[in-house]
Amino acid sequence: MATLASCGSTVQNPTPWVEASDYQNFADCITSEETEGRTILVDAAMYIETDITVPRNRDLFFVNGGMLSIAEGKVLRIEGTVTAALFQIFSGNGAVRFGGGNVANLYPQWWGATGDGLHDDTAAIQNAIDARYSTDVDQQGFTTVAFPSGAYYCSSTILVSKDRTHLVGNGNFSTRIYFAPSAEDVLFEFAKPIPEPENFTSLYSCSISDMAIIGIGEYSKTAIRLVNTSDTRIENISISSWTGSGSIGILMHGRELTFIDGATIFADRPIQIDKNLSNGPEGFIDSDHLHMEDLYLGATPTLSDGKCIEIMPGVDLTNFVLDGTNSFVMAKYGLYWDDTETVGSSNNMSISNVRMEQSTSAYGYVFYLSHNYVMQNIYLENVFTDMNGFYFRKCNHVTLQNCVVATAPPADGYFSVNADDSCRNIEVRNSLFVDGLTQVPEPLP
Numbered sequence: 001m002a003t004l005a006s007c008g009s010t011v012q013n014p015t016p017w018v019e020a021s022d023y024q025n026f027a028d029c030i031t032s033e034e035t036e037g038r039t040i041l042v043d044a045a046m047y048i049e050t051d052i053t054v055p056r057n058r059d060l061f062f063v064n065g066g067m068l069s070i071a072e073g074k075v076l077r078i079e080g081t082v083t084a085a086l087f088q089i090f091s092g093n094g095a096v097r098f099g100g101g102n103v104a105n106l107y108p109q110w111w112g113a114t115g116d117g118l119h120d121d122t123a124a125i126q127n128a129i130d131a132r133y134s135t136d137v138d139q140q141g142f143t144t145v146a147f148p149s150g151a152y153y154c155s156s157t158i159l160v161s162k163d164r165t166h167l168v169g170n171g172n173f174s175t176r177i178y179f180a181p182s183a184e185d186v187l188f189e190f191a192k193p194i195p196e197p198e199n200f201t202s203l204y205s206c207s208i209s210d211m212a213i214i215g216i217g218e219y220s221k222t223a224i225r226l227v228n229t230s231d232t233r234i235e236n237i238s239i240s241s242w243t244g245s246g247s248i249g250i251l252m253h254g255r256e257l258t259f260i261d262g263a264t265i266f267a268d269r270p271i272q273i274d275k276n277l278s279n280g281p282e283g284f285i286d287s288d289h290l291h292m293e294d295l296y297l298g299a300t301p302t303l304s305d306g307k308c309i310e311i312m313p314g315v316d317l318t319n320f321v322l323d324g325t326n327s328f329v330m331a332k333y334g335l336y337w338d339d340t341e342t343v344g345s346s347n348n349m350s351i352s353n354v355r356m357e358q359s360t361s362a363y364g365y366v367f368y369l370s371h372n373y374v375m376q377n378i379y380l381e382n383v384f385t386d387m388n389g390f391y392f393r394k395c396n397h398v399t400l401q402n403c404v405v406a407t408a409p410p411a412d413g414y415f416s417v418n419a420d421d422s423c424r425n426i427e428v429r430n431s432l433f434v435d436g437l438t439q440v441p442e443p444l445p
Contacts (some may be wrong), residue, residue: 017041017061026068027052042066048094053077056102062089070094077133078103086148088112090127098143099133105146105168106131115150117178122154129160129167142166147211149174155181160190163204169211172238172264179223180216184245187213191227200228200278202255207233212240215267220245223267228278231257242267243300253277256288261324263295270297274312286316293324299331301360306331313372314341320349328356332364334385339372346371352381359387362407362414369395389433392419392426403431 017039023029026046030053039059045067051074054060062084070076072093081102082089086109090096098106106128109115113124125145132143142164149170154177160167167188169175179187192203206229213223223239225248226232239249242265249265252258254276265271276286299306308328311317315337328334334356349369356366366385369375370393378398380390389405392398398419405416416433419426428438 117151121152147175151176153178161192165206167208173212175211177213184220186222186225188224203229205231209235212238215242218244222248225251227253228255234260236262239265255285258290260292266298268300271309289319291321295326298329301330307333307336309335311337317346322351326354329358332361334366336368342372345374347376350379354383356385365391389416392423394422396424398426401429405433
């Protein structure tokens with residue numbers, strides 16, 4: 001222990017720090033009055049065999065080689081600050097939990113992630129995500145798990161189940177996540193199942209941003225899956241090499257306020273919107289207030305029915321917006337919804353600034369919207385396609401403005417607009433259809 005002898009007496013606390021290795025064990029160090037208000041220098045490997053709380057008035061500073069190993073079933077709670085570089089500082093099968101908001105970022109490297117693309121970093125990433133208190137006292141807390149530049153190899157699902165959890169990379173392709181499952185699996189799952197697996201309550205205010213996700217192998221895989229989430233943001237994400245048995249880039253199973261901004265996705269199914277999986281009271285909302293912008297979506301070109309965005313049958317969809325600058329490439333369909341199940345009306349779809357090109361079939365459509373009951377209030381603006389144009393069934397109050405269908409038909413049955421008498425009030429403004437049939441029902445008197 002650091003002390004200073006002066007005039008025959010001993011003066012305690014001459015420095016703002018103490019060395020943890022000067023104590024018999026870490027528990028003695030934390031509970032000693034001599035460490036109150038000081039920084040504890042963790043300079044060696046120390047073992048924790050009982051539940052310990054590091055209070056706010058004790059800060060931890062780790063040097064390389066300093067590590068806390070927590071026994072299985074035990075919890076180390078940290079309420080003060082932690083300072084450490086990008087090396088492992090926690091080990092063992094016990095848990096580490098942070099509270100009080102005194103640590104801005106948590107790093108997978110603190111739990112042993114290497115980011116070298118060779119070692120499996122799944123467990124280290126999961127430990128970092130789980131390392132925030134989940135008690136009622138900490139409802140205002142949040143977690144930011146920061147992924148420094150590197151290649152992180154993952155082999156199984158990483159679950160985000162606490163509100164206000166944010167996964168932040170160091171930039172698209174600077175932070176790379178490689179996913180190689182040994183069976184059908186999901187990489188990042190945002191869901192809060194409580195208490196039964198299918199009784200999901202809503203997961204609030206989470207995000208994932210600034211990283212590239214790269215698939216390995218031919219097993220069916222999903223890069224990001226949202227289940228009954230609210231206020232979720234996916235920003236500056238790239239998903240590539242995402243093939244095998246209908247692999248999906250982003251899969252949404254409810255609920256509301258989902259924002260996808262700046263995503264480049266090349267996958268068997270780049271984006272899929274499906275019914276809410278929750279059997280709980282919040283599960284009746286499938287997709288409400290979904291806002292996507294600045295997308296570059298490419299379906300696997302070898303698929304005969306590739307769809308860049310697919311809305312599954314039975315989805316209750318309201319207030320869907322796609323804007324910014326968007327491209328659909330290498331697919332038969334841009335946005336595809338062949339609904340055979342929905343029992344009520346869907347309302348409000350606004351889509352603008354879309355270009356579809358390099359299509360795999362001249363007989364697909366840039367927008368294929370066929371509703372089981374009725375879809376109302378559809379606005380499509382500044383859309384360009386080099387294939388079939390627009391297909392509508394049971395769609396009312398549709399506006400096409402400043403749209404171009406540019407390719408001449410290769411054979412009969414090619415449509416710029418294909419709408420039958422199940423539709424009402426389709427209005428076309430300032431649009432160019434180079435060729436192809438335009439089938440629009442008469443407006444209502």
